[in-house]
Amino acid sequence: MERNELYPIFLKLHNLNTLIVGGGNVGLEKLSFLLKSSPNANVEVVAPRFLPELETLAASHSTVKLTYKKFNRWMLRKRHMVIACTDDLKVNKRIYDLSRKRYLICNIADTPPLCDYYLGGIVTKGNVKIAISTNGKSPTTAKRLREFFEEIIPDDINKMVENLNEYRKTLKGNFEEKVQKMNEITEALKSPLTPKGGKY
DSSP states (O other): OOOOOOOOOOOOTTSSEEEEEOOSHHHHHHHHHHHHHOTTOEEEEEOSSOOHHHHHHHHTOTTEEEEOSOOOGGGGTTOSEEEEOOSOHHHHHHHHHHHHHTTOEEEETTOGGGBSSOOOEEEEETTEEEEEOOTTSOHHHHHHHHHHHHHHSOTTHHHHHHHHHHHHHHOOSOHHHHHHHHHHHHGGGGTTTSOTTSOO
8 A cells, every 4th residue: 555655844944935936826826825824934936027916915914925937946045945836837847857856855736756845734722733644645634534523633732742841841850760750641632532432
């Protein structure tokens, strides 16, 4: 059976420089996705023209810059990650090839073979964040799973996380002893998230 071999990481996008190439509907979708999870992300969006909705979104985030120009290779300087979503497949492929030469991770929208990473479904409740991936196979499934987890995870889970963090600071002993104590106190977490009968 095929398995998902992607490695999930949580990026501090306010410490990184992200480039989005494309000012249309897909560019708007990608920017919205990034800002929903990381509202202080450093992002530059490059395109000759932008949707009014994208311009409005960028105007509400001081860390987002719009550049009204066609893509040029020099725009890849001092970047950490790139998203290309123009309506020209040749331009997208060129951006991917240039990014690979510079060891930049790149995502070409709706083209899984030209993606070093995917933008999966994300559930956020305070300090708790869950990332969902279908290995690029079904964004709709990721969306439905996101909706499921948003409904089943209690809204007060953030308060619990903060309380556990304070409790952890009071623990004595070595690392193994602290881990054991935290495992014991969080054991009950498994039951509230499981529907009656123990099966979904």
